[in-house]
Amino acid sequence: MKITNILLASVALACAAVPGVAMADTAGKKIALSNNYAGNSWRQAMLTSWTKITGEAVKSGVVAAADSFTTAENQATEQAAQIQNMILQGYDAIVVDAASPTALNGAVKEACDAGITVVSFDGIVTEPCAWRIAVDFKEMGRKQVEYLSKKLPKGGNLLEIRGLAGVSVDDEISAGIHEGVKQFPQFKIAGSVHGDWAQDVAQRAVAGVLPSLPEIAGVVTQGGDGYGTAQAFEAAKRPTPVIVMGNRQDELVWWKKQKDASKYETMSVSIAPGVSTLAFWVAQQILDGKQVKKDLVVPLLQIDQDTLEANLAKTQEGGVANVEYSLEDTQKAIAAAK
Known part of the structure; x- marks a missing residue:
């Protein structure tokens, strides 16, 4: 028994020394993305970034699921119903790109009351129980x-x-x-x-x-x-x-x-489409027991005359100039906000 305890303590210390390894167990947690619109290249790039980063997180066992859902029409009533379905489906956190800052507040409050973490980004919500990630x-x-x-x-x-x-x-x-x-x-x-x-x-x-x-x-x-x-x-x-x-x-x-x-x-x-990946990691960190400010501001991505070629070279055809966030990036952003 003593040997087992020593081994567990050693593993915990080793994990604590590795950047990005969560101490609390989010491996069984499920996160969903509620997106109100996908009819342009920015939204498509945003969804692609989400799938890429969350897919890696699921594969490595950080979370159990990170599903994305997009409404057929850009209607707040439809998105509110979508969020209510996510509540019933037992998601632990819902990440929202909202059709309206206020029209979803009722559904968001229902999610919070059910113990679900809600993180909004890009199109944010004003319901106080939710977190917000936005640019100016x-x-x-x-x-x-x-x-x-x-x-x-x-x-x-x-x-x-x-x-x-x-x-x-x-x-x-x-x-x-x-x-x-x-x-x-x-x-x-x-x-x-x-x-x-x-x-x-x-x-x-x-x-x-x-x-x-x-x-x-x-x-x-x-x-x-x-x-x-x-x-x-x-x-x-x-x-x-x-x-x-x-x-x-x-x-x-x-x-x-x-x-x-x-x-x-x-x-x-x-705004970089990869802001969706920051929202994912913020949700994961909150589920992991971390203290996160309710409002986080991310910088705009600006391209000037002298940086055009460099940015074009790394932007895929049909895509959008982008920045994707790792867990370490997110932890730094959370710490900076404090």
């Missing part, structure tokens, strides 16, 4: 106008490409853009369309509005819409404005071609 989307919008103020000091007309209507991320980025225009009044928003964070939708929307617009100096965007916008301007034989990009591979390829041909300059900014 408002700042993402504002900094685009700030960049244009340096690139186009005389200002001019802007075209705003919005995201998916009714989603809080769209509202926050747009609010930041309008705040930027107030800060830099040499700019005026001459038109606004919804591109749904998708190149094809953005191209059609911009093509439809261009005939009624004056000369456009710059285009402020939300991600997944820059290349489609450029195609619409080209098809209309309009001068190409400075289009802020959103880290999608096709946008970066287009930018590189323009840069090589005419020294075209812009910038690109978005």
Whole structure:
């Protein structure tokens, strides 16, 4: 008996010395991802990152399951029902990319009351019992106008490409853009369309509005819409404005071609799709008994003129420039937040 205890103590000390090895037992825990939308390259990359990192975690015995579920429509009522089903299915934690910051709060509270850990990211929820992982989307919008103020000091007309209507991320980025225009009044928003964070939708929307617009100096965007916008301007034989990009591979390829041909300059900014992997590890750490702040902020991923080639080289075709998080990365982020 004494020998067994000594061996167990030795194993515990060895595990404690190895970074990333959890002391509490989460091997039997099940985590689910509730995703409200998968209709663009960012969401597809987000799901791919989730599957890659969580698959490795399941295989190595960190957790028992890390299933992902996406609703058929971007409807908060459908996602709320999805979360309620996850409660019934006995998941220990639910990671949520939410359709609404408030409409899911009832279902989230039900999950918390059932003893389930809820971690929201990207599209976060406001229910106090949940954890939130987000970037400053408002700042993402504002900094685009700030960049244009340096690139186009005389200002001019802007075209705003919005995201998916009714989603809080769209509202926050747009609010930041309008705040930027107030800060830099040499700019005026001459038109606004919804591109749904998708190149094809953005191209059609911009093509439809261009005939009624004056000369456009710059285009402020939300991600997944820059290349489609450029195609619409080209098809209309309009001068190409400075289009802020959103880290999608096709946008970066287009930018590189323009840069090589005419020294075209812009910038690109978005949230890394791999934030889903940070949310997974945060959920795992909470299940593991770690103390984690309710609100964590992750930095935006920005690509500039001099970092374009390096980022393009490591972005897969059809994908999005990305950062994925390991357990060690997550532990550092948790510690930094404290």
